[in-house]
Amino acid sequence: MSITRRLFGGFALAAALVVAPLAASAQDSAKQPVVAFAAASLKNALDAIAKDWTKETGIEVKASYAASSALAKQIEQAAPADLFISADVPWMDYVAEKSLIAPSSRVDLLGNKLVLVAGQSWSKGDVELKKGVDLAGLLGNERLAMGEPGSVPAGKYGKAALEKLGVWDKVSSKVAGAENVRAALALVSRGEAPLGIVYKTDAAADKGVKIVGTFPADSHPPIVYPAAKLKDARSPNADAFLKRLSSASAKKTFEEVGFTVIAPPSGS
Numbered sequence: 001m002s003i004t005r006r007l008f009g010g011f012a013l014a015a016a017l018v019v020a021p022l023a024a025s026a027q028d029s030a031k032q033p034v035v036a037f038a039a040a041s042l043k044n045a046l047d048a049i050a051k052d053w054t055k056e057t058g059i060e061v062k063a064s065y066a067a068s069s070a071l072a073k074q075i076e077q078a079a080p081a082d083l084f085i086s087a088d089v090p091w092m093d094y095v096a097e098k099s100l101i102a103p104s105s106r107v108d109l110l111g112n113k114l115v116l117v118a119g120q121s122w123s124k125g126d127v128e129l130k131k132g133v134d135l136a137g138l139l140g141n142e143r144l145a146m147g148e149p150g151s152v153p154a155g156k157y158g159k160a161a162l163e164k165l166g167v168w169d170k171v172s173s174k175v176a177g178a179e180n181v182r183a184a185l186a187l188v189s190r191g192e193a194p195l196g197i198v199y200k201t202d203a204a205a206d207k208g209v210k211i212v213g214t215f216p217a218d219s220h221p222p223i224v225y226p227a228a229k230l231k232d233a234r235s236p237n238a239d240a241f242l243k244r245l246s247s248a249s250a251k252k253t254f255e256e257v258g259f260t261v262i263a264p265p266s267g268s
Contacts, residue, residue, distance in 0.1 A: 032235045033060040035080060037071040039087035039153065039225065040180040041112070041198075044205045045257045046085070049250045050241075059237050067180035068092075069151040075100055075230065082238035085109065085227040085245075087181070087199075088153035092226040101228040109245060110225035111260035113200040114157050116213035119191050127213035129165065136170040138195065143176040145187035145196035153223075154181035158197035161219040185209065199223070201258040224262070 038046055043065045050061035064071070068086040072095050075084060084101065086092040089108075095101055116127055124138060135144065147155030155177060162168040178184035181198050188196035189208030196209070203211050227245060229238045244250055246266035254261050 030236065031059055032237060033062050034082050034235045034237050034241045036061055036063045036083040036085065036241070037075065037079070037081045038063055038065055038083075038085040039068045039071070040065045040182040041087055041154070041202050042085060042225070043182070045201070045254050045259065048253050049245065052249065052253075053241060053244050057237075057240075059241075061241060065180075065182075067147065067152045069153070070179070078232075080234065081230055082233040082235045083227065083229055083242055085225060086153070087112075087223070087225055088156065088221075089224050089226055091153065092228065095230075096228070100231055102231050102233070103228075105229040105239070105242060107227055107242075107246065107263050108224050109227045109261070109263045110254060111262050112223040112225070112258070113217075113260075114154070114161060114215040114220060114223065115198060115200050115203055115211045116215070117185070117188055117196050117198055117203045117209040118194060118212045119188055120208060120210060121191070122194065122210065122212060125212070129161075129213045129215050129219070131165055133165055133167060135162075135167050135195070136174065139171065139174050142174070142195075143187075143193045144171055144174050145176045145178060145184040145193035146198075147181050147184050148177035148179065149175065150177075152178070152180055154184065154197065154199060157220045157223060160221060161197075161215045164219040199258075204258050225259075227263075 046063055054060055068088060068091040072091045075095055076098060146158045149155040149159040176187060176193055181202055184196050185198045185202045185206055187193040189206050203209055229242055243266045246263040248265060251261045
């Protein structure tokens, strides 16, 4: 074999050794999971949507659920995430004001309702949530479960509603503040609190509770779930999954668990 042939063969082998890992790396990047930080109340619906998307695309969605306040703080501390879906506008604004989202990606995705729930053994009937409602009397010496009023969106909505109805001062000392809305729901489901304030979608997700009252829509700020891609998103699939959340199939899933879809359809 000539020197030229040997040199050519060597170069070809070297090139193959370089190109093969690069091709594998590109393929791995194309399938890189999407990391979504999402409000706890989204768990059931988002898990179902993510499962369907993964089945279709082969791309995994790794969702982390917590109070929007906690997630926003984690994002501020550079926790690795691609998407943020908040249960209220102020916490999305908080992240946006720190230039941590891609502004053009932001969309108001969903709406929800605020309800009063009780355990299945509750025997006092439905509660008409009107001005001056005697929640304190219904609670007696027991606690009212709700998200922490100072930080958790469901807790903030709950406090606003109780203030609007003129009963916050009478029940504030009875509040069992939870780290997120699902934790508040669990307190009622386990019988540790007779009543709780949660989203309609959470009540539908737990057979251990029943809705005994719905707060008037004008008793609290509108419940809006904004979603956005984070500025430092690592997955090239973040935009595609965010778009999926506005699709007809996602809309059906969200509505089945009680959300109101307010984002325009994406057509995907």
